[in-house]
Amino acid sequence: MKELTLNDLAQSRGPGQLHDSKFMSAAEKSKVLKQWEMFLRSGLEKAKFTKALYEHLINHCSFIAHYDIHGFYATYFESGDDTRHFLSQFDTRKGIPKSIEYGMTYWLTDDDYCDINTEMCRIAWRYIPVLELKAKNDQRHTDLAHAEVLLKKHGLSLPGGDK
Numbered sequence: 001m002k003e004l005t006l007n008d009l010a011q012s013r014g015p016g017q018l019h020d021s022k023f024m025s026a027a028e029k030s031k032v033l034k035q036w037e038m039f040l041r042s043g044l045e046k047a048k049f050t051k052a053l054y055e056h057l058i059n060h061c062s063f064i065a066h067y068d069i070h071g072f073y074a075t076y077f078e079s080g081d082d083t084r085h086f087l088s089q090f091d092t093r094k095g096i097p098k099s100i101e102y103g104m105t106y107w108l109t110d111d112d113y114c115d116i117n118t119e120m121c122r123i124a125w126r127y128i129p130v131l132e133l134k135a136k137n138d139q140r141h142t143d144l145a146h147a148e149v150l151l152k153k154h155g156l157s158l159p160g161g162d163k
Contacts, residue, residue: 018033036120051069060113061113090120097121
């Protein structure tokens with residue numbers, strides 16, 4: 001049997017067609033998709049992380065709430081490594097991505113939310129390479145700053161740093 005791809009999932013509904021589901025109308029899905037793209041385009045700015053987007057992620061994308069919208073943002077977008085981990089759930093370069101918290105693909109194959117979640121992956125595909133690079137650079141900067149603090153604590157410094 002042929003492995004199911006993201007393209008197969010998208011084509012099964014028809015490209016760009018959102019449908020009403022029990023807990024989310026097609027109009028609400030469209031609104032969340034616009035907010036998703038705005039959030040990604042902004043470079044993951046906290047001000048662009050909306051309540052509707054947060055609620056979709058925790059209710060229909062297999063993410064844990066992490067207490068509230070602020071806890072969720074802190075968990076995934078304040079550390080470069082955590083940001084890269086979050087983005088991996090929407091990265092289709094290696095096939096159908098699994099939930100990073102539950103390790104399964106149901107979040108993407110569920111009939112009620114396959115339409116919006118597949119579209120989220122398609123949108124994210126355009127932004128992930130740049131966001132990953134930014135996250136990697138941010139993490140490097142944070143790690144080196146932390147290393148400098150620890151070295152200074154012990155009377156040492158990084159090569160090329162102040163002696």
